[in-house]
Structures are given as C-alpha cells and as structure tokens.
Amino acid sequence: MKAFWYFARQMLHYRRLLVLALIGAVFDAMCAFAGLGAFMTIIDQFLGKSLTLQQIVEKHLNHPTVQSVIGDRTQWADALPADAFTGFCITLTVVFILAILGSIGRFTHQYLAITVSLRTVMRIRNQVFRKLVHMPIAIAGSEGMSDKVSRVMVDCNYLSGGFNALTSRAVRDLLLGTAYLCLALLMDWRISLLFLIGLPIIFVLIRKFGKHIRRAGRRALGQYGVMIQSLNEVSQSLRVVKVHESEGYERRRFNVINKRLLAEQLRARVVRAISSPVLDTIALAGLIGVAIAAAWLIFEQGLAGEQVVKVLVALGLAGAQLKTLGRLSNDLHESDAAAGRIRQVLDTTVEPSARSGQSDQHRLPRHRSTVAFHNVTYTYPGAAQPALQQIDLSVTHGTVCAIVGGNGSGKSTLLGLIPRLYDPTDGRVAVDGVDLADCTLRSIRRQMAMVTQSTVLFDGTIADNISYGSRHVSRQQLTDAAKLARAHEFIDGLPDSYDTDIGEWGERLSGGQRQRLAIARAILRDPAILLLDEATSQIDADSESHINEALAQFTANRTTFVVAHRLSTVIHADMIVVLEAGRIGATGKHNDLLARSPVYQLLCRTQLQDAPRDSL
Ligand code: ADP
C-alpha cells in the first residue's frame, strides 16, 4: 500500500479543507452517537422499569461520575415533563433533530472530501503529464505511449476511487464503529470482549482479499493500455482499415483484447463477491456467540435483560459500521495497484528542463559558425546495431546540407541528434565548437525548427497551428510566413481563412497542405538551424520548386539540414552527405558525387524523383 499512501499524502495539500471535512465527520458521528444514546432511553422507557424521561435524566444526573464533572444539577430534570407519553414524544423529537444535524455534518464532510480527492487527482494527472512531455524520445519510442496515456486516464480514475473511499466513507464508519464499540465496552466489557475475539480473523481475511484484488487490478489496468493502443491505431488509420476491408479483422482483434480485459477484471470477481458475505457471516457468528453468552448471563446469573439488549444493539451497530471496512480495504488495494503504476511513470527519467537543468550546463549562444559531428555513433536503446556509426561532418553556417540515403540508412536519426532528441552513444555533436551535451536543451531547441514528413497538426485554428511554439506573433508575421511556405493561397480559400478550425489531426487538410503549414510554422520560429526531414514529400514538384525558391532567401543566413527526396533540392545544396547503413559513404557536391559515388548514382536513379533519367 506504499504507493497509495504516497499519493494520499498529497491530499494534505488541502489541509484546511480536510480539517473542515473531518470536523463535519466528527459532528456527524457525534450526532449519530447521541441519537443512539437518546434512543437507548426509549428501551428504558418501554421495557423493564418503565421509567419516565424525567426519572431517566435524573438518574443520569445523579450518577457520581456525572456529578464530579458538572456538579449537582438534578434540578435540570425537573424542567422535563413528568408525564411518560410527553417524555417519550420529546425523546423522539430529540432523536429526529440529532439526525438532521448529523445530516448537515455528513453533507459538509462528503462535499469537502470529494472536493479534496478530485483536486488531488487533478494535480497528480498534471504531474504525470509533465513526465510524459519531458520524456526523452528514445524512451517514449521504446516503451510506447498508449500505456502511459492509459495511466493518465484510467489509473488516475482508480486512484480517485481510492481517495473517495478513504476520505468519505472510511472516516465516518471508523469513528462511529469505534464509538459504538466503546459504548458497548462501557456498558458491559465482558460481553463486548467476547465479540472482539472474532476481530483478528476478520483482519487476516481482509488482508488476504486485498492482496488478491491488488494483483488482479494491476493486470486489468495493464490491459487497458493495450486497449487504448488498439483504439489509437484504428482511429488513426480508419481509411486504410476501410479500403483494405479489414473492419472484421479489427473487430476480432479488438474483441480479443476486450475479452482479455474482461478476464482480468473477472479474476477479482470471486474475491469481491465473497468478501462481504464471509465477513458478514463471521460478524454474525460473533454476535450469536455473544447472544448465547448474554442469555446465559440473564438466565443463570440474573443479569438485567434490557441492559443486555442495549449492549447487543451497540455491538450490532458497531459490527455494521466496521463491516464496511472490508469493502474499503478492497477499494484501497485496487487503488494501490493504480497508484503503483502511476508511481512508475513519475519515476522515469526526463530530459532536464530549463529550470531543473544541471548547473554546469550553459546557454548555447545563437549559432553563427559551424554544426559539427565528431565521430558520432548512436544506438537506439535495445537495438542490436547502431543506427549511426562514426559520423564525422562539419557544416558551415549559412549553407544547405542535403542528406541522402536509402530507407533506414539513418537520415532521421542524424537530424534528431542536432536538437538533442537523442544524445550520441559515442562522440559528440558541437555547434560553434560547443558540445551540445554541455548546453541547456532550451537554448539549443529555441534556435531550431524541424519539419518532418508526418506533419502533426493540433486541434485548433490554422493560425494557432502556424504560431505553435512561437510567442507573441502578429497576424502580419503569420501571413508572411504562410506566404513563404506557399500556404497563404490555400488558407485564403478556406471559409474562415486563418481562423478556420482544422479539427483533430488536421483531417480536413491534404498531406501537402499540412506540410506547408508545418513549413510556415518552422519559418515563424526564425531558427538559426532549420531541419527538414522529407518536409516536402507530399507537396507536388511545382509547388515545391516555388517553396525552394522562397526558402532560398530564408535559409541564406541559417544552416539548413535537409533530407531530400527530389533531385531539384539536392542539386542546389552546398553539400551532399550520402549515408549508407549508418555510415557516411561520400560527401560533396552533386556533379562531384555523380562522378565518383556509385551509391549516389544509384540513388539518383532510383530514389530521387524528378531526376532526368537520360542525363544519368
Ligand atoms: P531513415 O530516416 O534514413 O529512413 P532512420 O534514421 O529513421 O532512417 O533509422 C535508422 C535505423 O534506426 C533504422 O535501421 C531503423 O530501423 C532504426 N530505428 C529508427 N528508430 C528507431 C527506434 N525508435 N528504435 C530502434 N531502432 C530505430
């Protein structure tokens, strides 16, 4: 239960509300307790001695303990009616008023307890999300995000359930149960102790049930992650699913996942279903044992009947309150399973943010001379082969470096090393001679912009998407960037122009339109280093040449790395790097490479589109 308590402690952040809630709970319990006390006098009024309310109160006021505390106050009883019926009616009225007061206390308690538990879970969700966005790409890639998403959504809900159980039900039940038990002990400790003999058995059982439920809970929660992954895949590739007529396949696949989730959830079913009846039976057996002992005391020892009835009532009520603790324990253990999984996310390493960056890291000044790779090797975590090996490369400020190579030759990996999405396994990447490992991520990334082949758009308007990641952008700057990226024309044609909502994932735009938005976004960031990873792969050749022309002025005083798939882009590059299976095969200008690099010739013929076949 360590993980659960770790998070439960965060509720202390709302100490004041918790104290108020506790006051409400105590008030509620006190009213219920006093109500029971008033109710007990009815037994005296009806049974046995048939006392009137006045006589009962007088008797209590005469009690030596009471007298020692408040002095002789027997005259108070005289204010009460001597008539038995009126006394009875007054007693019932008091019981009713106490019940209403108790309800007010209960409302306050529940209201505040739910507030605290929901607010705390909200804070925890933020903490988890913080870890998610600051997670290094390498870890996110190897562990998958669906499981993490599920932890934010599903596990946090379970945690919230645990908080609710703990703060709302448990407090009142425990308070009242203990109070009833104390009352019973005060009235007759021998009978009450007999009842308590069953307690250890109940505790052992509750623990056993809890453990089982936690284990089953953890597995079920894991299965939710798998389900979210499947949902993600289907919703993002609905077109492919439909055209390939694989709806049936997807349905069956989902059904399997769903069934597995059900199986995990059912595992806890037996324990959940059995725990309440078993605990009830044990409590009842205890009560019957007590009743037999009591009967013996009444018949053989001549103990007063009504006294025993009162003790039994108190014990029965105590049992009923404490019984719910079994369910509470189950809820808390289930919640603990979720807490453990959330804790794992909080324990993952994150990229050092600007604020928490190591103190020996300094700001990288704006790039003005070179971007250099010194003997860089990079191996993805868990991969057998390095994706890049012994890369030595120096690119001068203001030039365009094109990277070409077959699929999987390491082009994207090379680009990712520049904004430190990954850190080299070996060797170093330096900007203006400064090792990037010594610089804060913020100062590195602030001067870079990246456009990838799969353009990600965010739910929002066109303007939101272009200005994403840039601050304080005027509409003029926005349209200028869009014009450079050849996006202005199509945006202008949209119903609300720049204020058009593009919907989730930009579903309503074509691939080329999305890429143009991404290029505009990169331009707006005014980067010193521009990273284009097949940024124009979905844009037609004609538009692309226009974009390239426009970009030529833009890239003049920046360093550009471009993974290209068209000859027209490569030809104008100041330097071309040919990657072969993670190594640099050749570097040089187009004509030079065409003359001496067979790999480059092959690439020109097969990979680079728009290459004039006859000239090769
Ligand atoms: P390119 O962009 O040239 O097509 P990449 O740089 O994406 O190639 O990939 C280079 C190599 O690294 C490939 O062999 C690929 O399988 C591997 N790779 C890419 N991403 C990962 C990853 N997240 N984990 C493990 N291996 C990866």
Ligand code: MG
């Ligand atoms: Mg790639």
